[in-house]
Amino acid sequence: MKVSRNWLQNYVSKEIPKGEAFVDLLSMNIFEVEGCEKVGEDNEVYDVKVLADRNAYCLSHRGIAREVAVLISADYKVPEFMNTPVAVSTNLKAPEIKIQSTVCRKYLARKVSGLEVAVSPEWLKDGLEALGQRSINSIVDMTNYVMMDSGQPLHAFDADLVKGNIAVRMAKEGEVVTTLDKKEIVLDAKTLVVADDEGVLAIAGVKGGNRAGVTMSTKNIILESANFAPGEVRKTSVKVNIRNESSKRFENDVPLEFADVGINDLSLLIAEMYPKAEFSPIFSYGKGKDDAKVVETTTDFIRECIGVEIPDEEIISILKKCDMQVEGNLKITAPTYRRDINIPQDLAEEVGRVYGYEKITDAQPVRVESRLKNDKEFTIAEYIRDLLVGIGFNEIIGYALRADGDFVLEHPLSNDKNTLRKTLADSTREYIESNSRYLDLMGIKQAKVFEISRIFPKEGERTVLSLGVINQKGPEKPHVVIANTLKYLTDNGIIVDGSVASKINEITATESKVVFDRKMELCVSGDLDLGKMSIDGDHMLVLNKETKKEIVKFRKISAYPFATRDVAIFAEKDKEKEVYEVIVKTAVESIGEENFVRATLFDVFTKEEKTSYAFRLVFQSQSETLKDEVIDSVMKKINDVVMGKGWVVR
Amino acid sequence: MVFFSNSAYTLYMKSEDKGYSHVMNQEIRIITDIFAELGFVVANGPELETEFFNFDALNIPSDHPARDMQDTFWVKVPEGEEKKLLRTHTSNVQIRFMQANTPPFGMLAPGKVYRNEATDATHEAQFHQVEGMYINKKVSLKDLKGTLEYFFKKYYGEDAKIRFRPSFFPFVEPGVEVDVLFKGKWLEVMGAGLMHPKVLKAGNIDPTEWSGFAFGMGFDRIIMIKYGIDDVRYLYSGDLRFTRQF
Numbered sequence: 001m002k003v004s005r006n007w008l009q010n011y012v013s014k015e016i017p018k019g020e021a022f023v024d025l026l027s028m029n030i031f032e033v034e035g036c037e038k039v040g041e042d043n044e045v046y047d048v049k050v051l052a053d054r055n056a057y058c059l060s061h062r063g064i065a066r067e068v069a070v071l072i073s074a075d076y077k078v079p080e081f082m083n084t085p086v087a088v089s090t091n092l093k094a095p096e097i098k099i100q101s102t103v104c105r106k107y108l109a110r111k112v113s114g115l116e117v118a119v120s121p122e123w124l125k126d127g128l129e130a131l132g133q134r135s136i137n138s139i140v141d142m143t144n145y146v147m148m149d150s151g152q153p154l155h156a157f158d159a160d161l162v163k164g165n166i167a168v169r170m171a172k173e174g175e176v177v178t179t180l181d182k183k184e185i186v187l188d189a190k191t192l193v194v195a196d197d198e199g200v201l202a203i204a205g206v207k208g209g210n211r212a213g214v215t216m217s218t219k220n221i222i223l224e225s226a227n228f229a230p231g232e233v234r235k236t237s238v239k240v241n242i243r244n245e246s247s248k249r250f251e252n253d254v255p256l257e258f259a260d261v262g263i264n265d266l267s268l269l270i271a272e273m274y275p276k277a278e279f280s281p282i283f284s285y286g287k288g289k290d291d292a293k294v295v296e297t298t299t300d301f302i303r304e305c306i307g308v309e310i311p312d313e314e315i316i317s318i319l320k321k322c323d324m325q326v327e328g329n330l331k332i333t334a335p336t337y338r339r340d341i342n343i344p345q346d347l348a349e350e351v352g353r354v355y356g357y358e359k360i361t362d363a364q365p366v367r368v369e370s371r372l373k374n375d376k377e378f379t380i381a382e383y384i385r386d387l388l389v390g391i392g393f394n395e396i397i398g399y400a401l402r403a404d405g406d407f408v409l410e411h412p413l414s415n416d417k418n419t420l421r422k423t424l425a426d427s428t429r430e431y432i433e434s435n436s437r438y439l440d441l442m443g444i445k446q447a448k449v450f451e452i453s454r455i456f457p458k459e460g461e462r463t464v465l466s467l468g469v470i471n472q473k474g475p476e477k478p479h480v481v482i483a484n485t486l487k488y489l490t491d492n493g494i495i496v497d498g499s500v501a502s503k504i505n506e507i508t509a510t511e512s513k514v515v516f517d518r519k520m521e522l523c524v525s526g527d528l529d530l531g532k533m534s535i536d537g538d539h540m541l542v543l544n545k546e547t548k549k550e551i552v553k554f555r556k557i558s559a560y561p562f563a564t565r566d567v568a569i570f571a572e573k574d575k576e577k578e579v580y581e582v583i584v585k586t587a588v589e590s591i592g593e594e595n596f597v598r599a600t601l602f603d604v605f606t607k608e609e610k611t612s613y614a615f616r617l618v619f620q621s622q623s624e625t626l627k628d629e630v631i632d633s634v635m636k637k638i639n640d641v642v643m644g645k646g647w648v649v650r
Numbered sequence: 651m652v653f654f655s656n657s658a659y660t661l662y663m664k665s666e667d668k669g670y671s672h673v674m675n676q677e678i679r680i681i682t683d684i685f686a687e688l689g690f691v692v693a694n695g696p697e698l699e700t701e702f703f704n705f706d707a708l709n710i711p712s713d714h715p716a717r718d719m720q721d722t723f724w725v726k727v728p729e730g731e732e733k734k735l736l737r738t739h740t741s742n743v744q745i746r747f748m749q750a751n752t753p754p755f756g757m758l759a760p761g762k763v764y765r766n767e768a769t770d771a772t773h774e775a776q777f778h779q780v781e782g783m784y785i786n787k788k789v790s791l792k793d794l795k796g797t798l799e800y801f802f803k804k805y806y807g808e809d810a811k812i813r814f815r816p817s818f819f820p821f822v823e824p825g826v827e828v829d830v831l832f833k834g835k836w837l838e839v840m841g842a843g844l845m846h847p848k849v850l851k852a853g854n855i856d857p858t859e860w861s862g863f864a865f866g867m868g869f870d871r872i873i874m875i876k877y878g879i880d881d882v883r884y885l886y887s888g889d890l891r892f893t894r895q896f
Contacts, residue, residue: 030816032827051818052715231713251715305824305844305861307792345844349816349824352791357814357826363796366784368689368756374682375694382679389669396888397672400697400762400776407698407734410724411766413775420698420725420736431888438891447890448669454697454762461698554879557891 001059002131005044007149011065014074018044029353030067031058039130053340055252060151062261063337070321070354086267092280095159095222098167099285103192104204106227106256106286107168108263111159112270113220114277115139121273133245139214139221142269144245152225152254152262153246157194157201159220161212164197166222168204175200178210179242191236192228205233205250207242225263227256227286255337257289290336297330297344305348308360318354319347377463380494380533381452384465387492391485393448393467398427406458420456424466425526427451432468436520439471441562441618443600446471448481455527464527470520478523479512486525493536496528503528562597562620563628565635570610570648576601579613579647586641587617590634595621612650673896674778674885677873678760681780684804688797690756690782695743697762698725701733703742707852708821721766723775736764739866740781741821744845748853753785753860760869771881778869785845785855785862791824794842794863802830806876817841821849822864832875840867 009016017025023033026048035047050058057063062078069076095109117137120128124145125135131148135141143154157166171187177200178184185203187193192204202208205228214221227250234251237243263282270277299312316326324341325333334341341347373379385395398421401412405419412418421427428451435447449468454461467485469478483504490500503525512521571579580599587596596619603614619626619634639649682692695703701712710717720738727734743759751757759781767773784797795814802810810830817827822843829836842865847857849864870882877896879885884892 028813028815032815051816053818053820055715230715234713234715304788305790307790307795343823343847345823345847348844352824353816357791357795357816360792360795360814363792363799365688365797365800366756366786366789366793368754368784368786370686370689370691370756372691372751372755374692377694378692385671385675389671391669392667393669394890394893395670395672395675396890396893397674397886398888399886400764408726409736410726412723413766413768417775427888434888435890442890442894444667449888449890451888456698461696551876552895554877554895556880557884557889 001050001064002045002047003061003064004039004127004130005046006042007061007127008065008068010079011062011076012069012072012074013077014069014072016068016072022046025071026068028358029071029356030054031064040126043130045130052252055249056255056339057151057337059249059252060147061149063151066323073321076323082265082268084268085264086271086279088281089278092278094281094283096165097283097285098165098169100167100169101192103170103229103232104168104226104285105229106259107283108225108259108285109166109283110223110263110267111220111280112223112267112277113159115219115221115270115274117214117216117218137214137216138273139218139270142266142273143223146262146266146269147245147249150258150261150265151249152258153205153249154262154266155202155208155224155226155246156214157208157212157222157224158214158218159222160218162196162201162222166201167195168226169193169195171195171200177203179203179207180210180213182210185240188239190232191239192232194224203236203240203242204228206237206240206247207244223263223266225259225266227254227259230254253339255290255339256287257336259286260288290339292336293334293338293341295332295334295341295344295347297332297347299329301344302330302348302351305345306352306355306360307363308355310351310355314355315351318351321354322350324350376534377530380530380535381463381465383535384452384489384494384530387489387494388450388467388485391488393450393485396431396449396451398424398431398451398453400453400456402427405456407456422457423455423527424451424453424464425524428466428468429522429524432470432522432524433515436470436516436522438562440564440600440616441597441620443598443616443618446476446478446481452530463530465525465530466527467525468522470515470522473514473519473521477512478521479507479510482523482525483507486528495534495536497532499532500528556622558620558622560621560623560625562618563626563631565617565619565631566602566614567617567635567638568603568612568614568650569642570612570650571645573606573609573611575611575647576604576613579642580615582641582645583615583617583638586638587619587634590637591619591626591630595619595626610648670890670894670896672885672893673873673877674869676896677869677876678778678780680805681801681869682758682760684801685756685758685782688756688800690758690784693743693747693757693759694761695737695740695746695759697737697764699735699737699742701735703745704735704737704739707745707849708741709846709848709852710820714820723764723766738765739763740779741864741866743781744783744821744849744864745853747783748785748850748855753855753862754787756782756784758782769883771883772871774870774882774886776886777882779866780869781864781866783845783862783864785850785860787860789844789861789863791826791844791863794826794844794865797863798828798840798842798865805872806830806832814842817843819843821846828865828867837871837875839872840865842866 026033032049037045039045066076120138120141171191171193173189175187193200194202230251230253237247299315323335401417402421403416405422407420447470469481512523599615599617723736725734740759763779813829814826817825819825823846825843828840845862850857
């Protein structure tokens with residue numbers, strides 16, 4: 001919620017810190033402050049992230065001022081004039097409201113007459129706009145202003161447009177209301193409404209209707225300051241899809257006493273702006289205040305929770321600053337507006353944050369004797385991971401949301417991600433196919449991929465392993481690699497029920513699948529159930545622990561195509577390393593390290609005294625498609641340097 | 651075939667026939683190893699979860715605004731069956747682990763979680779969390795701070811520092827946000843706190859006898875910071891150009 005510094009200052013006896021000091025004070029001791037904006041000559045507006053459990057009292061300047069006062073050891077003070085109610089006119093009768101549902105917990109209303117609704121004065125307009133609120137007219141703006149001040153949502157009806165009597169009742173099934181912003185909403189019988197003889201005037205706590213809305217021609221109004229059951233407001237606002245400042249406060253359980261503050265402050269403000277206005281007595285339904293909550297604990301318990309030796313006096317002093325009554329050691333009566341104080345731990349939080357969590361120093365880690373074992377599935381997965389990585393497999397973590405699964409999402413992000421995947425086989429295949437385009441870039445001849453993830457077939461969730469291999473059509477057969485890999489796992493102590501043997505047979509019988517214009521061959525194992533695996537006790541489980549792993553800097557994957565060139569060089573025997581270094585050095589010098597990816601030796605043969613080394617060079621830029629001429633000139637340079645060494649380019 | 655690893659040139663993907671595990675699982679192994687030294691064991695729980703374990707048992711009742719803190723993927727179920735969802739956090743493992751074990755214990759639960767939110771460079775609908783829970787007699791915020799400091803010093807280096815800020819999560823009280831100082835900047839990395847007595851009760855543990863702390867960290871972000879990965883979507887792209895860099 002956005003709050004203005006000068007506004008807060010009205011309620012705090014000492015000067016409030018400014019700028020960064022304010023941001024830090026609140027962020028470290030109660031709420032994160034996301035923004036601090038200078039407004040006008042001498043004011044600042046802060047965007048305070050009120051925590052959900054304190055929304056009930058802190059979605060307001062008064063609430064945040066209370067907390068600021070606690071943190072700077074100042075007093076929270078309401079200016080005297082605000083405690084004196086407006087004079088009631090004998091000419092006006094209080095409105096009669098029929099309350100017909102317990103969803104309405106409290107309802108205060110009064111008639112105000114003799115108004116001339118107009119455009120708001122600058123101070124009001126600017127004040128609201130600084131908080132991100134749109135100015136509408138003087139009366140509506142004042143209801144919003146008082147809400148921002150007190151936390152109590154308020155509403156005004158044009159009294160002359162109300163037909164007959166007002167009732168707070170459940171809507172009739174199918175009853176329609178047109179909102180202030182001219183939206184037609186069809187209501188059901190579970191929706192609480194404020195209605196007159198003719199129909200719905202407002203969706204209680206959520207949105208006013210258009211029919212009796214306050215306009216520039218309004219002369220007389222009925223003010224509403226009410227309290228509605230939070231869960232019901234929330235259900236309704238979700239159902240009619242209207243979330244606003246009012247519904248947000250009500251669903252967070254506005255304290256009952258705020259209704260009195262709200263109607264009083266709003267009346268005072270109206271009286272100030274319209275000295276001739278007349279006020280009726282207040283119609284009042286419901287309890288004045290919530291019951292005070294008593295929490296019993298001890299200062300020892302509070303110290304135990306925080307772990308710091310805070311003296312009794314300091315604990316008690318902090319709790320008193322927070323407006324709590326303290327008796328003995330330690331019976332606390334929390335102020336009635338504090339919905340978040342329910343258990344002793346809540347008091348530990350008050351003491352801890354005000355005292356300052358930064359004062360928890362010299363903390364040591366806990367240690368516990370481990371009688372328990374790691375989860376079996378986790379252990380098996382870790383072991384498989386090491387075995388597979390050791391024989392050249394690469395792990396991926398695919399996307400769990402796909403089309404065609406058995407479990408369907410209620411509100412998917414998109415239609416191709418509307419279910420949970422029921423097998424890994426399809427995604428493994430898609431991932432190896434897309435990776436096959438980058439084999440040269442990665443300097444590998446074969447993409448060997450595995451994933452260990454959950455699948456969600458209709459029988460239920462389980463963890464499976466899936467393997468996939470793809471390479472150019474040739475003597476290397478992916479299905480043979482996969483069949484051998486499964487044998488390798490069992491040889492290394494991964495015990496599986498009979499299904500692996502049949503999987504091996506199945507893979508061997510089906511052979512590899514030819515794809516991409518018969519250029520590539522692939523094979524996918526399909527799902528292998530980790531739940532059916534165990535580890536042979538004879539195989540010592542030694543996981544590959546790399547505690548001192550080098551932290552490599554991630555290099556962005558280029559969106560531009562890569563280019564390859566092959567070069568074969570005749571040199572002396574055992575010159576492989578030297579030839580490689582000459583090629584790489586020349587390439588890097590002429591095109592730049594950022595555009596040269598690698599040189600991979602792909603063929604070697606020796607004829608008489610000379611050996612031929614064939615390298616595949618890969619080029620790629622992060623920012624453009626490299627031109628053929630540029631790469632050709634690199635190859636020309638390599639050619640020249642090689643010749644200069646007395647070697648021969650074939 | 652052969653690649654000279656001692657090359658004078660830093661080339662970004664190695665071409666040897668060696669395989670690579672996913673950086674996420676490499677890092678999960680590191681964190682579980684660090685916590686294993688303190689006696690914490692690894693636990694697991696379902697990703698397709700019931701409303702009870704994901705919300706109610708964690709003191710997040712229905713029709714409560716706290717449910718808004720997480721955008722949930724609800725899964726269609728036949729009329730009359732218990733509502734199911736993709737877990738929005740690994741905290742569901744807390745309840746299942748407590749119900750199956752007797753304290754004192756320390757537990758770590760790494761795993762995939764889901765949020766129904768549009769994806770971009772910093773948001774993914776699927777990501778990883780690591781949940782931690784420790785239950786013993788008289789557990790304090792100081793114990794939590796000491797344990798997390800120990801972890802971050804081992805993980806990010808000896809000069810890593812942490813700080814607590816007040817926060818709110820329905821399943822802990824007091825609740826804190828944990829920031830870690832990394833390369834001169836405070837970064838928000840996890841939520842934590844002392845376990846709420848209602849949550850202990852839901853796990854069949856007597857809150858008058860036992861107390862505990864719990865934490866949950868978005869692990870993707872922690873890894874991205876460590877390696878300078880600028881887009882979370884790489885992690886789940888299935889792209890070996892990503893896998894083979896780590």
